[in-house]
Amino acid sequence: EPEVTQTPSHQVTQMGQEVILRCVPISNHLYFYWYRQILGQKVEFLVSFYNNEISEKSEIFDDQFSVERPDGSNFTLKIRSTKLEDSAMYFCASSAVGAFTEAFFGQGTRLTVV
Amino acid sequence: EDQVTQSPEALRLQEGESSSLNCSYTVSGLRGLFWYRQDPGKGPEFLFTLYSAGEEKEKERLKATLTKKESFLHITAPKPEDSATYLCAVQASSNTGKLIFGQGTTLQVKP
Numbered sequence: 001e002p003e004v005t006q007t008p009s010h011q012v013t014q015m016g017q018e019v020i021l022r023c024v025p026i027s028n029h030l031y032f033y034w035y036r037q038i039l040g041q042k043v044e045f046l047v048s049f050y051n052n053e054i055s056e057k058s059e060i061f062d063d064q065f066s067v068e069r070p071d072g073s074n075f076t077l078k079i080r081s082t083k084l085e086d087s088a089m090y091f092c093a094s095s096a097v098g099a100f101t102e103a104f105f106g107q108g109t110r111l112t113v114v
Numbered sequence: 115e116d117q118v119t120q121s122p123e124a125l126r127l128q129e130g131e132s133s134s135l136n137c138s139y140t141v142s143g144l145r146g147l148f149w150y151r152q153d154p155g156k157g158p159e160f161l162f163t164l165y166s167a168g169e170e171k172e173k174e175r176l177k178a179t180l181t182k183k184e185s186f187l188h189i190t191a192p193k194p195e196d197s198a199t200y201l202c203a204v205q206a207s208s209n210t211g212k213l214i215f216g217q218g219t220t221l222q223v224k225p
Contacts, residue, residue: 004157006157023143028198031211033212033213035213036150041217042215042216042217042218043158043201043203043213043215044215045213045214046211048210048211050210050211055210055211056208056210056212085146089155091157091158093157095211097129100145100146100162100205100211102148102160102162102163103148103160103211103213105150105157105158105159106157107156107157108155110158
């Protein structure tokens with residue numbers, strides 16, 4: 001069964017360092033997303049990406065964040081200068097031909113900023 | 115502002131004891147309502163999509179229903195393996211696929 005794959009599963013970084021979280025969406029999907037979940041809180045939308053550009057971003061997704069689809073299979077989230085409050089689970093998701101079909105999520109990357 | 119509220123926050127059931135989880139939403143133009151299951155430390159796992167009031171979907175012991183203001187996830191004769199957090203999410207009228215999640219209901223089913 002096709003699945004969304006995320007690496008690494010856990011990343012520990014020092015405050016102020018750059019991190020790149022990686023995702024391989026389901027192969028025939030066209031819409032890609034990043035969400036985050038701070039421990040004990042809701043899953044929050046960060047950004048959606050379609051046709052090689054950002055289609056929507058939340059207030060959380062400020063200038064410290066960027067996304068890229070460097071090739072035909074990978075989708076990355078970069079945080080340029082991490083803060084303690086960036087510690088969270090980050091989920092990548094993808095959906096098929098229309099934005100209104102269900103999104104499938106990866107298992108997440110747990111980011112810990114120390 | 116688009117908003118999703120789930121109740122109860124936590125629910126403990128005995129195996130075989132049926133119950134319902136509630137998801138209330140306010141959204142500017144509902145495109146779809148989604149139910150996901152989330153196990154600890156894992157990503158949300160898709161269960162159902164509902165698009166219009168009156169629609170119902172079933173999968174094993176789970177049945178989801180939708181009205182104009184809320185959705186219910188009915189769990190019939192649950193088993194311990196149904197223990198998880200159940201998340202409700204809505205897609206509003208924007209065409210970007212963005213999901214707005216509720217805080218979830220954590221279900222524990224005791225044998």
